[in-house]
Amino acid sequence: MNTGLIFTNENCIGCNKCVRICCSFGASVSYNRPDHSSIFINPERCIGCGACIDVCTHGARNYHDDTEQFFADLSKGEAISLLIAPAFEARYPKEYKKVLGALKALGVRRMLPVSLGADICTWAYLKLINEKGYTGRISTTCPVVVSFVEHWMPKLLQKLMPVKSPMMCAAQYFRQELGITDKFAFVGPCIAKRAEMDKYPELVQYNITFPKLIEYVNRYGLGNEERFEGLDAGLGTFYPAPGGLADNIKWFMGDDTPVRVISGKTYLYQRFRKNWKKLTTDNQPFVLYDALNCREGCLEGTARIEDDGREDRSFSAISDIRANSKCSSADSPWSPELSCAERLENLNRQFASLDINDYLTGFEDKSAVCRISYPTNEEAEAIFLSMHKETEHSREINCSACGYNTCRDMMIAIHNGFNTRHNCVYSEKEETLFLTKMSFSDTLTGVMNRNAYERKLKTMFARGGQVGLIIADVNGLKQANDNEGHAAGDRLIIETAHALANEFGVECVFRTGGDEFLVILQDFGKAEIESDISLVKEYLASVNVSVAMGLAFTEHFDGDIDTLREAADKKMYEDKESYYRMTGNNRRI
Ligand code: SF4
Ligand code: SF4
Ligand code: SF4
Known part of the structure; x- marks a missing residue:
């Protein structure tokens, strides 16, 4: 239980918000604890979208990353270099230099920009679009989007762009082209990056998320701004913004290129589910679907420090970084003075030595683990x-x-x-x-039982006011039982109970003995009750049932139920006497 990347902790109170938001049916599983229900995550079904972390207001959802392991290995002298996501500088401008400087001081070998991997990604996408006609595909820069398709929409697997993510392209490049053999730690905003690392364990080894890294550095007072060295890359620095990939594609293909930007945890998957047929057709209106799990892109990734109002500032910062990464040199792909074709020529020249196959990837149909019975x-x-x-x-x-x-x-x-x-x-x-x-109810007749009567007395005492108490006792019950059997006797009891309940309301009628009923009425006038008693008797006579009834009434109930009951009892026996006189029946029956 709770062994996956995202897990539920002991704060869970079983409010079910996470079940409601989850796009992966059966990923959040409810079970009963002694005091309340709770939810655990089935890691096979969880796609790591992080929606449940956002929605849980009880701090009951958390995730694992490799921050602690990274620091442990670093302190043992492991050779580790960092792959740094461009969102770090934009989202955490204050912490950025301090944290990276601290890591450098602790022995991290190199600080490598993932945005270079994003540039390679752009190059590979453009090659596939222009040379292979791969249009109308879904981008695969986001591991959650890939995971959703693999788990829930295998029909769309053929529509995924088969290019590694910017992080993986960067790792591939630095290993292959620069021969770096250090372990790589990705510093980024994404919980689900672990899935890519598990797929290519030789490329990247640690997933270090911004919040846990910043927390660690603060916890041990490690900040060291002086040791920070700047990073360099092209327009790939804009990838973390929503539509960042689209922006890069348009840079090379022209502003009018139709690229559909679609993002947002619940929204994106609803759209996929609704439109999957259209998405699988060859005749697509879009060159590319730039799809991201997080609405604000990786700037507000699944792993972030919550609610600190940084969204606008981050977007403005990443826009500045984008502007600064342009370069007016005639051989640069990032020169605004050049035409799209010239920029593309320069980009292709920059990566001419690369074999595109090294940057491609495949996908797996994992829908079997999500089957629903x-x-x-x-x-x-x-x-x-x-x-x-x-x-x-x-x-x-x-x-x-x-x-x-x-x-x-x-x-x-x-x-x-x-x-x-x-x-x-x-x-x-x-x-x-x-x-x-x-x-509280009597099983034979359905009216209230003695427990309910005791409870009623407590509330009556508190209220006071007008109270009428009726005692009703079935006439001739013993005779019916002896002569016709118990079913006949039960009929008399049931008919009486139902007649009383119909007239006075079931909640006012209590079966307190074998054939004895009490009716307690509050806020009814005496005349009204007497008239109702006549109606009950009249009805019962029509079904051959006779009942003796006695009423005691008070305008101001003072809590003395015994006196009231004695008075009603007395009246009921007087009524019974007249029944005996009339019928000539033995008074014991
Ligand atoms: S939203 Fe949080 S508290 Fe509510 S059931 Fe889910 S994990 Fe538990
Ligand atoms: S099954 Fe769910 S939706 Fe239906 S009544 Fe129960 S709680 Fe409400
Ligand atoms: S991370 Fe996403 S898929 Fe996983 S349990 Fe939470 S909401 Fe569901």
């Missing part, structure tokens, strides 16, 4: 019944409190073991009502 009609029925959902209406409440859009989705989640019926508020409410009913 759909219940048969009988199985669905059984699950709904276990949720106390017997009617169609109750199966379409769709309140989403469980985290799913519909009750049907919840039923499917239960069928797959992703959730339990206890997480359905309707089910729990019905269960509570049922248990309450069981403990």
Whole structure:
């Protein structure tokens, strides 16, 4: 449980927000703890989008990276160089130099810019678009986008641009072209980069995220600005901005080039799910889909220091970095004075020695781990019944409190073991009502039982005011039991109970003995109650049931129920006497 990259800690209170936001059905799994439910993450289904970290207001979601391991290995003298994402400077301008200077002082060998890898990425994309006609493809700079397609949309695998990410292109270049054999630590904003590292373990070894790195440096007071050395690269520095890749493509293909920029955790995956048919056709209106998991791109990646209002400042900073990376030299791909074709010529010249195949990658169909089992009609029925959902209406409440859009989705989640019926508020409410009913209602007649009577007395005492107390006792019960059997006796009791409940309300009628009922009425006038008693008797006579009833009434109840009860009892026996006189029955029956 919770062994994956992103995990739930002990702060989880089972609010289900993470279930609701998750684009990967079954990645967030509910289970019952003694006091409340909680959620764990199934790492096979989790695509590392980080939406649940954003949405959890209880600080119950966290993630693993390699920061601690990196520092441990560095202190042991491991040769490690850094691959630094361009978002670092833009997003954390204050910490940037201090942190990197500290790492240099601790023995990091080299500081290498990932933006050079982004430039290689642009070069490879343009080659595939221009030379192989790979248009209408989905960008693969974001590992979460790739993971989503691999897990949930294998039909789109053929539409992914088969180019390594900027981080991997950079690592490939530095290893192959510069012969660097140090271990590489990627300093970046992305939790899910670990997936790429696991795919190419020989290229990059550590994923160090900005927040955990900054926290570590602050914790040990390691800042050292003097040791920082600047980094250099082209327009790839703009990749972390939303539409950064599109910006690079247009730089070489012209501003009118149709590149669709699409980003945002929930939005992006909804679009993919909705439009997958259009996306798989060959006739695409766009040269490229520049797709990123995070709405603000890597500037506000999945691993970031929260809510510090840096979004606009970061975007402005990355725009400045972009402007500064332009160069007016005639042989530079980044010269604004040159035409698009001339820039592309320069870019191709810059990377002429590279073999594009070294920068390409493949993708895997991982949808088998995300399979969903759909219940048969009988199985669905059984699950709904276990949720106390017997009617169609109750199966379409769709309140989403469980985290799913519909009750049907919840039923499917239960069928797959992703959730339990206890997480359905309707089910729990019905269960509570049922248990309450069981403990306060009489099983034979459905009216209130003695427990309910005791409870009623407590609330009555607090209220005071007008109180009418009726005692009703079935006439001729023993005779019916002896002569016609217990079913006949039960009928008399049930008819009496139902007549009283229909007239006075079930919550006011208490079965306190075998054939004895108490009716407690508050805020009713005496005349009204007497008239209702006549109606009850009249109705019961029509179904051949006779009942003796006695009423005691007070305008100001002072809590003395015994006196009231004695008075009602007395009246009831007077009534019974008249029944005996009239029928000539033995008074003991
Ligand atoms: S959002 Fe998820 S992890 Fe956070 S408290 Fe709610 S159920 Fe737990
Ligand atoms: S990181 Fe994304 S896919 Fe994984 S559990 Fe959280 S919301 Fe779901
Ligand atoms: S009624 Fe229950 S199953 Fe339906 S959406 Fe609400 S919590 Fe989920």
